[in-house]
Amino acid sequence: MDSPRLLRRLLLPLAPLLTLAALSTGLAPAPAPAPAPTTAAVAPAPAAVTFSDEFDGPAGAAVDGTKWQTETGDNVNNHERQYYTAGNRNAALDGQGHLVITARRENPGNYQCWYGRCEYTSARLNTAGRFTTTYGRVEARMKVPRGQGMWPAFWMLGNDIGQVGWPASGEIDIMENVGFEPSTVHGTLHGPGYSGSGGIGAGYTLPGGQAFADAYHTFAVDWSPNLITWSVDGTVYQRRTPADLGGRQWVFDKPFFLILNLAVGGYWPGDPDGGTVFPQQLLVDYVRVSTGGGQTGSGPITGIGGMCVDVAGANPANGTPVQLYDCNGTAAQNWTVGSDGTIRALGKCLDVASGGTADGTRVQLWDCNGTAAQVWALPAARDIVNPRANKCLDATGGSSANGTRLQIWTCTGAAAQKWTVTR
Structure with missing residues (x-):
């Protein structure tokens, strides 16, 4: 995938540690060789759960502020079209155990974006200052939106971003989907010397022409020292180790925080077109982190x-x-x-x-x-x-x-x- 994907920008000061204003994830990753998918079921081993949000609560409630903070603003670096709002208008519980991140074609607050008056609103959440993890199983069960210009993502950034910047902080993209590829999701690593279009990653495509927007799917990484494994619905489709980096630095042995967002438009997905229906929603059933989805004993x-x-x-x-x-x-x-x-x-x-x-x-x-x-x-x-x-x-x-x-x-x-x- 050579479609350009430029810098994602941190829209909100995260914590005293994270004062950097410019985050990223560079260009869309070029395909890199990855082991062929297996059909082995990834059944998480019993492990201590260190973070869990089941999104239980009344319809319309905002997310739990002890677990998530909401970023606000636009994103010029990626040429995304949305304005990320605070509160519960674009990120709220549905009363049935789901978080709903909604992208709308609207501008009720007269928000200003890099291109002028904003055309869309959406939401972006992160756990910086509230939760980080080093290693373990990180997973979410989600149903993605559909349509040209939609760009949902579940990903992580190194908690030292405020000191070392991006891409030295490292980035683990657990799941990204762009609307023009309804059947495919991507998992990618970004770090020093392998960011942007040089990110190390692979895609996973559903069989039989199914679309990810048709049903819930579970996206996960199993992360241990010098090894990260990606899976969709229990099917492993990619493993990465320092050997994949060609001598470049592996920066994935330290704390990372979680991010959930739904972008509209941008260099990689392209802008919505006349066939894109709004509002669009990213539905999240749960997010869980445990101390190693792998085996111990x-x-x-x-x-x-x-x-x-x-x-x-x-x-x-x-x-x-x-x-x-x-x-x-x-x-x-x-x-x-x-x-x-x-x-x-x-x-x-x-x-x-x-x-x-x-x-x-x-x-x-x-x-x-x-x-x-x-x-x-x-x-x-x-x-x-x-x-x-x-x-x-x-x-x-x-x-x-x-x-x-x-x-x-x-x-x-x-x-x-x-x-x-x-x-």
Whole structure:
């Protein structure tokens, strides 16, 4: 997608920390290679919920001010056409458990925009100064508007934006949709050297010509150190690690805040046309953040055929193969997932041999040494991913036989790459 998408601007001082007036997200991301979508269901693991808004309340009520603040003003940087208003006219509860962000063709307050008298109103909300998160599962169930010129988004910005500016702050776009692509949403990373049209991202398209405006859909990222995974309705369609950045800085290991908005027009979506019906609405059923949609625990790790991940011969020596074996409850099959990303048994770490990144590199037991070869991410899709290699733990040959060696391999969503960690 080469359509231009210029700077998004912060319209409201967020907090003493966030006094910067010019935020962004640069041009629309050019397509970047991404792993093929899988059909593996992303069922969130039990985890502590750190933020939740179910939007319960009487019809017409404003959003909870302890969770959200409302930005106001226009956006010249992106050449958007709307004026974001305060109060509950453009962002209100519907009394049925939804937040409704409404874009209208109107100007009741004689608002002035970059192009003259504003033609539209809408709303933009953020959690800066109220809630931030580092890692976890961030998701929203939403029904997007339809029509040329509509641009709904659910995204995050680094909380240090006031100190370092954009794009050094980093930006994680969980979901963006532009009206001329009714069946497609985009997920993108922006950071230093890969912002604007150089953003790293991919799109997801509904099958069979369905439109996202026809029904509610769940948009999520599972975010852990050195790995961010995007999904729609439980289908993973993109994973990104520092390896995707070509040596540029990964800026996604710090607190971020959330943003919800509905823009009208702009360089990327283009302006509304004669076929665009107003008002248009972005309906939000819920927004939730939990401490890791992925797996954690201490106990057996089971894979294809119900077989257990096993240290061969229960031997704690460096270089001992890690394999599949009948589950037997021994210490050789008792694994602990550490907060540092390690997976440990018998006092040692699951390790990619020689720090390899190639398909077929075997995994083994080795002294814990803090290297990237021993860091693993466990997103809710039930993959076990080595972020450095951007590859999945895999049973060789798709076999479930006793003694099957484990290796890393390009993530495909196959049964040989699906694991359950005991909690």
